[in-house]
Amino acid sequence: MKTTLFSTRAWLRLAALGSLVLLGACERPPMDTVQQGYRGTGMVQVYNPRLHEATVAANQAPVAMPAASADGPKAGQVYQNVKVLGDLSVGEFTRLMVNMTAWVAPEQGCNYCHNPANLADDSLYTKVVARRMVQMTQHINTDWKTHVAETGVTCYTCHRGQPVPKDIWFTADAQPYGSNFMGDKAGQNAPAQSVKLASLPNDPFTPYLLGKEPIRVGATTALPTGKGESIQRTEKTYGLMTHMSASLGVNCTYCHNTRNFGNWEGGPPQRVTAYHGIQMARDLNLAYMEPLASTFPPERKGELGDAPKLNCATCHQGAYKPLFGAPMLKDHPELAAYRPYTAPAAAPAAPTAEAAPAAAAPAPAK
Numbered sequence: 001m002k003t004t005l006f007s008t009r010a011w012l013r014l015a016a017l018g019s020l021v022l023l024g025a026c027e028r029p030p031m032d033t034v035q036q037g038y039r040g041t042g043m044v045q046v047y048n049p050r051l052h053e054a055t056v057a058a059n060q061a062p063v064a065m066p067a068a069s070a071d072g073p074k075a076g077q078v079y080q081n082v083k084v085l086g087d088l089s090v091g092e093f094t095r096l097m098v099n100m101t102a103w104v105a106p107e108q109g110c111n112y113c114h115n116p117a118n119l120a121d122d123s124l125y126t127k128v129v130a131r132r133m134v135q136m137t138q139h140i141n142t143d144w145k146t147h148v149a150e151t152g153v154t155c156y157t158c159h160r161g162q163p164v165p166k167d168i169w170f171t172a173d174a175q176p177y178g179s180n181f182m183g184d185k186a187g188q189n190a191p192a193q194s195v196k197l198a199s200l201p202n203d204p205f206t207p208y209l210l211g212k213e214p215i216r217v218g219a220t221t222a223l224p225t226g227k228g229e230s231i232q233r234t235e236k237t238y239g240l241m242t243h244m245s246a247s248l249g250v251n252c253t254y255c256h257n258t259r260n261f262g263n264w265e266g267g268p269p270q271r272v273t274a275y276h277g278i279q280m281a282r283d284l285n286l287a288y289m290e291p292l293a294s295t296f297p298p299e300r301k302g303e304l305g306d307a308p309k310l311n312c313a314t315c316h317q318g319a320y321k322p323l324f325g326a327p328m329l330k331d332h333p334e335l336a337a338y339r340p341y342t343a344p345a346a347a348p349a350a351p352t353a354e355a356a357p358a359a360a361a362p363a364p365a366k
């Protein structure tokens with residue numbers, strides 16, 4: 001027919017082109033698979049070797065500087081305003097300052113945190129935040145071994161040479177309409193990377209990594225129990241799980257035996273590590289990040305005025321262990337324990353070399 005705009009063949013060509021464009025969003029084969037559970041349980045990790053290469057390249061730890069001598073005067077004796085690192089020798093302290101600069105502000109240098117006219121001055125907010133960050137890092141490495149083990153973390157785990165880590169989050173405005181008249185949006189239908197563009201609530205962090213809502217999908221009883229099981233809770237749970245999978249670059253089966261998602265028995269041990277990871281992220285956000293809201297300048301805060309916060313991706317950045325498990329902490333023992341300076345107690349009247357330590361030892365608690 002003369003009146004058709006395109007011939008059938010042209011339509012077919014167009015359709016073929018269209019499907020190529022659509023498939024462009026998919027990953028091309030071949031994929032690598034690694035079996036990780038019993039045969040026949042579908043417990044397999046699927047990797048795209050080409051994307052995996054990029055993730056490996058992005059997760060290399062920097063080479064450590066040679067250790068500094070622990071001898072000599074302490075930073076707490078020599079400097080004026082050292083509150084958390086005073087127990088380090090001046091050499092160890094200086095080595096850490098150089099490393100902190102390389103890990104957090106390599107382009108900006110010492111003055112990103114310091115007033116060059118007076119290094120003891122606390123007038124820059126970045127220095128006040130950095131001091132708290134040192135304490136947070138020591139807390140992670142000391143009190144969260146259930147998650148970070150001996151591998152531990154340094155500033156580099158999160159910062160990777162940038163003042164603002166790649167993955168941070170703010171509480172989303174769940175009801176941007178202002179009223180409930182238009183229904184409860186619950187952060188849905190607003191494609192967000194936090195949940196890999198799925199139609200899931202786009203802020204799965206506030207309920208779980210700040211709040212303590214139960215991470216549950218199914219009611220275990222036929223009738224409602226009043227414990228709040230609901231479609232909404234299910235959607236939020238899946239939002240968090242999507243974030244966890246994406247942050248670690250793994251499938252759901254890395255932590256779950258899909259025979260029964262809720263059941264801990266027969267599931268991989270990684271799920272237990274992840275459980276502690278959720279508790280840890282919540283603790284860090286509540287105890288360290290949120291209280292810094294009054295310290296951060298307005299341009300660093302979220303639309304609701306809250307402080308920037310961390311999630312699984314802040315440390316993991318696509319790897320099942322941050323930096324693929326590179327044990328950076330072993331070269332930075334100053335971040336593995338709390339190191340405040342306490343002036344030595346005044347010497348007792350006439351100490352002998354052997355008697356002094358015994359006299360100083362506290363009476364054993366009963």
Ligand code: HEC
Nearest residue numbers: 079080081082083084085097098101110113119120130131
């Ligand atoms: C990421 C922020 C940051 C960077 C970058 C940084 N510092 Fe510091 N600096 C601090 C913090 C925080 C303290 C206080 C530590 C404490 O309270 O235990 C401090 C304290 C000091 C002090 C002690 C000053 C005093 O008298 O109290 C010196 C000296 C110092 N830094 C030198 C440097 C040098 C040199 C560089 C660059 C190589 C540097 N810093 C880079 C955060 C930083």
Ligand code: HEC
Nearest residue numbers: 100126129130133134137154155158163164300308309310
């Ligand atoms: C567990 C992850 C994590 C670790 C470990 C960590 N930080 Fe941070 N840091 C953050 C987050 C999240 C922020 C908020 C980002 C922002 O400022 O918007 C932040 C902010 C900062 C800022 C403020 C930057 C700015 O421009 O606003 C400084 C300075 C800083 N960190 C220094 C350090 C230092 C020094 C260490 C190591 C002693 C460290 N951080 C360890 C997560 C981390």
Ligand code: HEC
Nearest residue numbers: 215216217218241242244245251252255261262271274275
């Ligand atoms: C890194 C480990 C990890 C990954 C990956 C992971 N999960 Fe989870 N999942 C957990 C943990 C831990 C819990 C339990 C949290 C709690 O009880 O506090 C959980 C809970 C759940 C629950 C709730 C079970 C119940 O008791 O009602 C469901 C459903 C679930 N996950 C589904 C998924 C799906 C689907 C994926 C893939 C998109 C996934 N998970 C990926 C660790 C993981």
Ligand code: HEC
Nearest residue numbers: 147148149151152244270273274277278311312315320321
């Ligand atoms: C402060 C940084 C940090 C944060 C935040 C963090 N992790 Fe981790 N995670 C680590 C480190 C370090 C290890 C490696 C521990 C080791 O070597 O055994 C690890 C290991 C794991 C493992 C074990 C992997 C394996 O194969 O043994 C899982 C699973 C995991 N993290 C899940 C999570 C989840 C889920 C979250 C968010 C709820 C999270 N992590 C948040 C630092 C972090």
